[in-house]
Amino acid sequence: MAHSSPIEWTESTWNPVTGCTKISPGCKNCYAKRMAERLRLMGQPNYANGFELTLQPRALELPLRWKKPQRIFVNSMSDLFHDDVPLDFIHKVFSVMERASWHQFQVLTKRAERLAELSASLLWTPNIWMGVSVENAAYTNRIDFLRLTGASVKFLSIEPLLGPVGVLDLRDIDWVIVGGESGPGARELKRAWVTDIRRQCRAAKVAFFFKQWGGVNKKRTGRTLDGRTYDEMPIVSTTQTARSLPVLA
Numbered sequence: 001m002a003h004s005s006p007i008e009w010t011e012s013t014w015n016p017v018t019g020c021t022k023i024s025p026g027c028k029n030c031y032a033k034r035m036a037e038r039l040r041l042m043g044q045p046n047y048a049n050g051f052e053l054t055l056q057p058r059a060l061e062l063p064l065r066w067k068k069p070q071r072i073f074v075n076s077m078s079d080l081f082h083d084d085v086p087l088d089f090i091h092k093v094f095s096v097m098e099r100a101s102w103h104q105f106q107v108l109t110k111r112a113e114r115l116a117e118l119s120a121s122l123l124w125t126p127n128i129w130m131g132v133s134v135e136n137a138a139y140t141n142r143i144d145f146l147r148l149t150g151a152s153v154k155f156l157s158i159e160p161l162l163g164p165v166g167v168l169d170l171r172d173i174d175w176v177i178v179g180g181e182s183g184p185g186a187r188e189l190k191r192a193w194v195t196d197i198r199r200q201c202r203a204a205k206v207a208f209f210f211k212q213w214g215g216v217n218k219k220r221t222g223r224t225l226d227g228r229t230y231d232e233m234p235i236v237s238t239t240q241t242a243r244s245l246p247v248l249a
């Protein structure tokens with residue numbers, strides 16, 4: 001059975017790698033770290049090392065057993081392009097994504113430079129959506145590295161949004177997710193930062209997904225913006241090649 005996910009923009013999670021190390025300000029209150037430590041205390045075998053980076057070869061083939069087609073967030077508890085994940089293991093993950101062609105895989109990284117370096121050696125089947133995280137204007141260069149990859153669907157996760165992002169180069173980008181930080185110690189999200197990104201997505205005809213305002217109690221703050229939700233997704237054709245026009249929710 002697939003691991004269903006409460007994350008609004010996906011359906012399931014698959015973690016062939018667990019654990020990570022912090023790399024930029026967006027990592028400060030990392031949810032995966034908190035969760036990994038909790039799972040270790042609960043005695044979950046995959047988290048015996050807590051948040052230390054650990055390959056999970058036994059989890060590799062799981063999506064092949066999930067018969068129902070779904071969107072799968074790859075490594076919600078890690079970062080596939082972390083320096084400590086060997087290239088050979090990344091190739092194995094890509095091989096599973098190729099063979100499990102009935103699913104759509106959403107891979108997200110903050111290690112955009114390594115992603116770009118390795119891209120030519122990876123098989124980018126059309127069911128692989130590749131994204132980079134951007135938390136503020138200082139990290140928009142990750143988008144340039146993403147553009148260098150062969151992924152047919154490219155997306156940005158601008159979460160936790162920690163400051164204005166400035167002018168975004170959205171050429172060749174299909175989808176933008178925006179959200180505020182949630183949980184203990186959540187940092188402030190300003191409405192103007194969100195509406196500026198929405199405006200830029202509209203101008204570039206890029207699908208815009210507003211995930212949450214966040215805060216200490218994210219259920220209370222919700223996810224409506226100007227009285228509605230934004231759940232736009234990239235258009236994926238039957239051959240799963242992305243087009244640039246968004247599906248309006």
Ligand code: SF4
Pocket residue numbers: 020021022023024026027030031032033076077078079110
């Ligand atoms: S890259 Fe992601 S998983 Fe790794 S520490 Fe940062 S927020 Fe957590």
